[in-house]
Protein backbone atom coordinates (compact mmCIF):
# COMPACT_ATOMS: atom_id res chain seq x y z
CA UNK A 370 0.00 0.00 0.00
CA UNK A 371 1.16 3.49 -0.80
CA UNK A 372 2.28 5.75 2.03
CA UNK A 373 0.55 9.01 2.79
CA UNK A 374 3.34 10.88 1.05
CA UNK A 375 2.60 9.04 -2.17
CA UNK A 376 -1.05 9.95 -1.96
CA UNK A 377 -0.82 13.51 -0.72
CA UNK A 378 2.60 14.40 -2.06
CA UNK A 379 0.98 15.79 -5.20
CA UNK A 380 -0.38 18.62 -3.09
CA UNK A 381 3.14 19.89 -2.56
CA UNK A 382 4.70 19.32 -5.94
CA UNK A 383 5.72 22.33 -8.03
CA UNK A 384 4.39 24.88 -5.58
CA UNK A 385 5.23 28.54 -6.21
CA UNK A 386 4.41 29.93 -2.80
CA UNK A 387 3.01 29.07 0.62
CA UNK A 388 0.38 31.23 2.25
CA UNK A 389 0.30 30.95 6.02
CA UNK A 390 -2.93 32.19 7.53
CA UNK A 391 -2.39 33.59 11.03
CA UNK A 392 0.62 31.41 11.90
CA UNK A 393 2.20 31.36 15.34
CA UNK A 394 5.73 32.70 15.67
CA UNK A 395 7.34 29.28 15.86
CA UNK A 396 5.37 28.00 12.91
CA UNK A 397 6.47 30.94 10.81
CA UNK A 398 10.12 30.52 11.88
CA UNK A 399 10.25 27.10 10.25
CA UNK A 400 9.45 28.68 6.91
CA UNK A 401 11.68 31.68 7.36
CA UNK A 402 14.58 29.19 7.61
CA UNK A 403 13.77 27.22 4.48
CA UNK A 404 15.26 29.00 1.53
CA UNK A 405 13.55 27.30 -1.33
CA UNK A 406 10.00 28.52 -0.97
CA UNK A 407 8.39 31.91 -0.40
CA UNK A 408 6.20 32.16 2.67
CA UNK A 409 3.45 34.76 2.57
CA UNK A 410 1.77 35.54 5.86
CA UNK A 411 -1.92 36.46 5.74
CA UNK A 412 -3.90 37.78 8.68
CA UNK A 413 -5.62 40.69 10.32
CA UNK A 414 -2.28 41.65 11.86
CA UNK A 415 1.31 40.83 11.05
CA UNK A 416 1.99 39.34 14.46
CA UNK A 417 5.08 37.45 13.36
CA UNK A 418 6.67 40.43 11.62
CA UNK A 419 6.76 38.66 8.27
CA UNK A 420 8.52 40.31 5.38
CA UNK A 421 5.74 39.43 2.97
CA UNK A 422 2.33 40.11 4.40
CA UNK A 423 -1.24 40.36 3.13
CA UNK A 424 -3.66 42.07 5.45
CA UNK A 425 -7.15 40.72 5.91
CA UNK A 426 -9.62 43.46 6.83
CA UNK A 427 -11.56 41.03 9.01
CA UNK A 428 -11.48 37.44 10.23
CA UNK A 429 -13.32 35.24 7.78
CA UNK A 430 -14.90 32.24 9.48
CA UNK A 431 -15.56 30.61 6.16
CA UNK A 432 -12.28 29.09 5.01
CA UNK A 433 -12.92 29.39 1.29
CA UNK A 434 -13.76 33.07 1.74
CA UNK A 435 -10.60 33.57 3.80
CA UNK A 436 -8.43 31.94 1.15
CA UNK A 437 -10.12 33.67 -1.76
CA UNK A 438 -9.65 36.99 -0.04
CA UNK A 439 -6.01 36.38 0.83
CA UNK A 440 -5.28 35.32 -2.73
CA UNK A 441 -6.94 38.34 -4.18
CA UNK A 442 -4.93 40.56 -1.85
CA UNK A 443 -1.71 38.81 -2.88
CA UNK A 444 -2.53 39.24 -6.56
CA UNK A 445 -3.40 42.88 -5.95
CA UNK A 446 -0.02 43.51 -4.36
CA UNK A 447 1.82 41.54 -7.08
CA UNK A 448 3.08 39.06 -4.49
CA UNK A 449 1.78 36.17 -6.56
CA UNK A 450 1.19 35.95 -10.27
CA UNK A 451 -1.56 34.60 -12.42
CA UNK A 452 -1.24 30.83 -12.67
CA UNK A 453 0.94 30.42 -9.56
CA UNK A 454 0.30 27.26 -7.60
CA UNK A 455 -0.22 28.13 -3.96
CA UNK A 456 -0.41 25.98 -0.88
CA UNK A 457 -2.53 27.60 1.81
CA UNK A 458 -2.09 26.56 5.43
CA UNK A 459 -4.83 27.67 7.78
CA UNK A 460 -6.75 26.65 10.88
CA UNK A 461 -10.28 25.36 10.82
CA UNK A 462 -10.80 23.65 14.15
CA UNK A 463 -8.60 25.58 16.54
CA UNK A 464 -5.86 28.18 16.73
CA UNK A 465 -3.19 25.91 15.31
CA UNK A 466 -2.73 25.43 11.60
CA UNK A 467 -4.50 22.14 10.81
CA UNK A 468 -5.57 22.42 7.20
CA UNK A 469 -3.78 22.52 3.86
CA UNK A 470 -5.40 23.49 0.64
CA UNK A 471 -3.88 23.90 -2.81
CA UNK A 472 -5.17 26.58 -5.15
CA UNK A 473 -4.10 28.25 -8.36
CA UNK A 474 -3.97 32.04 -8.46
CA UNK A 475 -6.32 33.14 -11.17
CA UNK A 476 -6.43 36.83 -11.94
CA UNK A 477 -9.45 36.48 -14.18
CA UNK A 478 -11.56 35.31 -11.27
CA UNK A 479 -10.60 38.40 -9.31
CA UNK A 480 -13.77 40.09 -8.12
CA UNK A 481 -12.57 43.41 -6.74
CA UNK A 482 -13.71 42.45 -3.27
CA UNK A 483 -10.26 43.02 -1.75
CA UNK A 484 -10.17 46.56 -3.03
CA UNK A 485 -13.69 47.17 -1.77
CA UNK A 486 -12.89 46.10 1.78
CA UNK A 487 -9.36 47.16 2.32
CA UNK A 488 -9.29 50.65 0.90
CA UNK A 489 -12.65 52.09 1.76
CA UNK A 490 -13.53 54.67 4.34
CA UNK A 491 -16.28 52.67 6.00
CA UNK A 492 -15.31 49.92 8.44
CA UNK A 493 -14.84 46.48 6.84
CA UNK A 494 -17.40 44.83 9.13
CA UNK A 495 -19.95 47.41 8.01
CA UNK A 496 -19.23 46.79 4.34
CA UNK A 497 -19.45 43.05 4.92
CA UNK A 498 -22.78 43.35 6.73
CA UNK A 499 -24.31 45.50 3.97
CA UNK A 500 -22.98 43.26 1.22
CA UNK A 501 -24.41 40.20 2.94
CA UNK A 502 -27.73 41.94 3.43
CA UNK A 503 -27.92 42.86 -0.27
CA UNK A 504 -27.05 39.29 -1.24
CA UNK A 505 -29.67 37.88 1.10
CA UNK A 506 -32.28 40.30 -0.22
CA UNK A 507 -31.35 39.21 -3.73
CA UNK A 508 -31.75 35.54 -2.84
CA UNK A 509 -35.07 35.88 -1.08
CA UNK A 510 -36.65 38.95 -2.61
CA UNK A 511 -39.52 40.60 -0.83
CA UNK A 512 -42.32 38.08 -0.30
CA UNK A 513 -41.02 36.10 -3.26
CA UNK A 514 -40.85 39.06 -5.66
CA UNK A 515 -37.51 40.47 -6.83
CA UNK A 516 -36.57 43.73 -5.16
CA UNK A 517 -33.99 46.38 -5.82
CA UNK A 518 -32.08 48.27 -3.17
CA UNK A 519 -29.42 50.95 -2.93
CA UNK A 520 -27.05 51.31 0.02
CA UNK A 521 -24.59 54.19 0.25
CA UNK A 522 -21.93 53.31 2.81
CA UNK A 523 -19.52 55.76 4.42
CA UNK A 524 -18.91 59.51 4.26
CA UNK A 525 -22.53 59.96 5.29
CA UNK A 526 -22.40 63.71 6.02
CA UNK A 527 -21.36 64.48 2.48
CA UNK A 528 -23.83 62.00 1.04
CA UNK A 529 -26.63 63.68 3.00
CA UNK A 530 -25.58 67.03 1.55
CA UNK A 531 -25.87 65.63 -1.94
CA UNK A 532 -29.28 64.09 -1.53
CA UNK A 533 -32.77 64.96 -0.36
CA UNK A 534 -35.56 63.12 1.44
CA UNK A 535 -38.32 61.44 -0.55
CA UNK A 536 -40.33 60.78 2.57
CA UNK A 537 -40.00 60.98 6.34
CA UNK A 538 -36.87 59.29 7.63
CA UNK A 539 -37.78 56.31 9.84
CA UNK A 540 -34.22 56.33 11.26
CA UNK A 541 -34.33 60.01 12.20
CA UNK A 542 -33.77 59.77 15.95
CA UNK A 543 -32.70 56.18 16.18
CA UNK A 544 -29.26 54.81 16.88
CA UNK A 545 -29.39 51.57 15.02
CA UNK A 546 -26.57 49.84 13.21
CA UNK A 547 -26.34 47.42 10.31
CA UNK A 548 -25.61 43.84 11.25
CA UNK A 549 -28.09 43.92 14.10
CA UNK A 550 -30.73 41.27 13.22
CA UNK A 551 -33.72 43.50 13.94
CA UNK A 552 -32.25 46.21 11.72
CA UNK A 553 -31.87 43.78 8.87
CA UNK A 554 -35.57 42.99 9.09
CA UNK A 555 -36.37 46.71 9.03
CA UNK A 556 -34.07 47.38 6.10
CA UNK A 557 -35.60 44.57 4.09
CA UNK A 558 -39.05 45.96 4.78
CA UNK A 559 -38.06 49.50 3.76
CA UNK A 560 -36.24 48.33 0.65
CA UNK A 561 -39.61 48.05 -1.08
CA UNK A 562 -39.73 51.81 -1.06
CA UNK A 563 -37.93 54.34 -3.17
CA UNK A 564 -34.54 55.87 -2.79
CA UNK A 565 -31.31 54.99 -1.02
CA UNK A 566 -30.19 54.03 2.45
CA UNK A 567 -27.39 56.15 3.83
CA UNK A 568 -25.05 54.40 6.27
CA UNK A 569 -22.16 55.91 8.23
CA UNK A 570 -18.55 54.68 8.32
CA UNK A 571 -19.31 52.96 11.62
CA UNK A 572 -22.55 51.39 10.37
CA UNK A 573 -25.16 53.71 11.83
CA UNK A 574 -28.20 53.95 9.62
CA UNK A 575 -28.49 57.63 8.98
CA UNK A 576 -31.44 57.64 6.63
CA UNK A 577 -33.76 55.74 4.34
CA UNK A 578 -35.65 57.21 1.35
CA UNK A 579 -32.87 59.48 0.13
CA UNK A 580 -32.98 60.69 -3.41
CA UNK A 581 -29.38 61.11 -4.56
CA UNK A 582 -28.40 64.17 -6.49
CA UNK A 583 -24.72 63.70 -7.20
CA UNK A 584 -23.02 66.54 -8.99
CA UNK A 585 -20.63 64.12 -10.71
CA UNK A 586 -21.33 63.27 -14.32
CA UNK A 587 -22.92 59.93 -15.01
CA UNK A 588 -20.76 56.82 -14.79
CA UNK A 589 -20.38 53.79 -17.03
CA UNK A 590 -22.93 51.22 -16.01
CA UNK A 591 -23.85 47.92 -17.67
CA UNK A 592 -26.49 48.22 -20.38
CA UNK A 593 -30.05 47.71 -19.27
CA UNK A 594 -29.54 49.38 -15.92
CA UNK A 595 -30.88 52.79 -15.12
CA UNK A 596 -31.21 55.59 -12.63
CA UNK A 597 -30.53 53.63 -9.44
CA UNK A 598 -27.17 52.38 -10.64
CA UNK A 599 -26.28 55.66 -12.28
CA UNK A 600 -27.00 57.67 -9.13
CA UNK A 601 -25.29 55.10 -6.89
CA UNK A 602 -22.19 55.05 -9.05
CA UNK A 603 -21.99 58.81 -9.46
CA UNK A 604 -22.25 59.59 -5.74
CA UNK A 605 -19.11 57.51 -5.15
CA UNK A 606 -17.20 59.81 -7.45
CA UNK A 607 -18.44 62.83 -5.53
CA UNK A 608 -17.77 61.45 -2.06
CA UNK A 609 -15.68 58.78 -0.33
CA UNK A 610 -18.69 56.52 0.01
CA UNK A 611 -19.15 53.19 -1.70
CA UNK A 612 -22.46 52.12 -3.23
CA UNK A 613 -23.87 48.61 -2.94
CA UNK A 614 -26.72 48.08 -5.35
CA UNK A 615 -29.13 45.21 -5.77
CA UNK A 616 -30.77 45.31 -9.18
CA UNK A 617 -34.44 44.52 -9.39
CA UNK A 618 -34.15 43.83 -13.09
CA UNK A 619 -31.22 41.42 -13.30
CA UNK A 620 -30.95 40.33 -9.68
CA UNK A 621 -27.20 41.03 -9.37
CA UNK A 622 -25.44 42.84 -6.54
CA UNK A 623 -22.90 45.42 -7.62
CA UNK A 624 -20.52 47.69 -5.78
CA UNK A 625 -19.20 51.02 -6.98
CA UNK A 626 -16.27 52.97 -5.67
CA UNK A 627 -14.77 56.23 -6.94
CA UNK A 628 -17.25 56.10 -9.79
CA UNK A 629 -16.13 52.65 -10.93
CA UNK A 630 -17.99 49.37 -10.91
CA UNK A 631 -15.65 47.14 -8.92
CA UNK A 632 -17.67 44.13 -7.88
CA UNK A 633 -20.49 42.14 -9.41
CA UNK A 634 -21.91 39.07 -7.69
CA UNK A 635 -24.82 36.81 -8.40
CA UNK A 636 -26.64 36.19 -5.10
CA UNK A 637 -27.78 32.79 -6.35
CA UNK A 638 -24.20 31.69 -6.87
CA UNK A 639 -22.94 33.02 -3.59
Ligand SMILES: Nc1ncnc2c1ncn2[C@@H]1O[C@H](COP(=O)(O)OP(=O)(O)OP(=O)(O)O)[C@@H](O)[C@H]1O
Nearest residue numbers: 517563564580581594595596597598600616617618
Ligand atom coordinates in the same frame (compact mmCIF):
# COMPACT_ATOMS: atom_id res chain seq x y z
N1 LIG B 1 -31.22 59.40 -7.86
C1 LIG B 1 -31.75 58.37 -7.17
N2 LIG B 1 -31.53 58.28 -5.83
C2 LIG B 1 -32.07 57.27 -5.14
N3 LIG B 1 -32.82 56.30 -5.66
C3 LIG B 1 -33.06 56.33 -6.98
C4 LIG B 1 -32.53 57.37 -7.80
N4 LIG B 1 -32.96 57.15 -9.07
C5 LIG B 1 -33.69 56.02 -9.02
N5 LIG B 1 -33.77 55.54 -7.78
C6 LIG B 1 -34.48 54.34 -7.32
O1 LIG B 1 -34.24 53.28 -8.21
C7 LIG B 1 -35.48 52.70 -8.60
C8 LIG B 1 -35.34 52.01 -9.92
O2 LIG B 1 -34.99 52.95 -10.94
P1 LIG B 1 -34.39 52.42 -12.32
O3 LIG B 1 -35.21 51.27 -12.81
O4 LIG B 1 -34.22 53.59 -13.25
O5 LIG B 1 -32.96 51.94 -11.85
P2 LIG B 1 -32.08 50.74 -12.37
O6 LIG B 1 -30.67 51.19 -12.29
O7 LIG B 1 -32.60 50.26 -13.69
O8 LIG B 1 -32.29 49.63 -11.24
P3 LIG B 1 -33.02 48.20 -11.37
O9 LIG B 1 -32.03 47.29 -12.05
O10 LIG B 1 -33.25 47.80 -9.94
O11 LIG B 1 -34.28 48.41 -12.15
C9 LIG B 1 -36.45 53.85 -8.52
O12 LIG B 1 -37.77 53.40 -8.34
C10 LIG B 1 -35.96 54.59 -7.30
O13 LIG B 1 -36.46 54.00 -6.11
Ligand SMILES: [Mn+2]
Nearest residue numbers: 594595596618
Ligand atom coordinates in the same frame (compact mmCIF):
# COMPACT_ATOMS: atom_id res chain seq x y z
MN1 LIG C 1 -34.66 49.54 -14.03
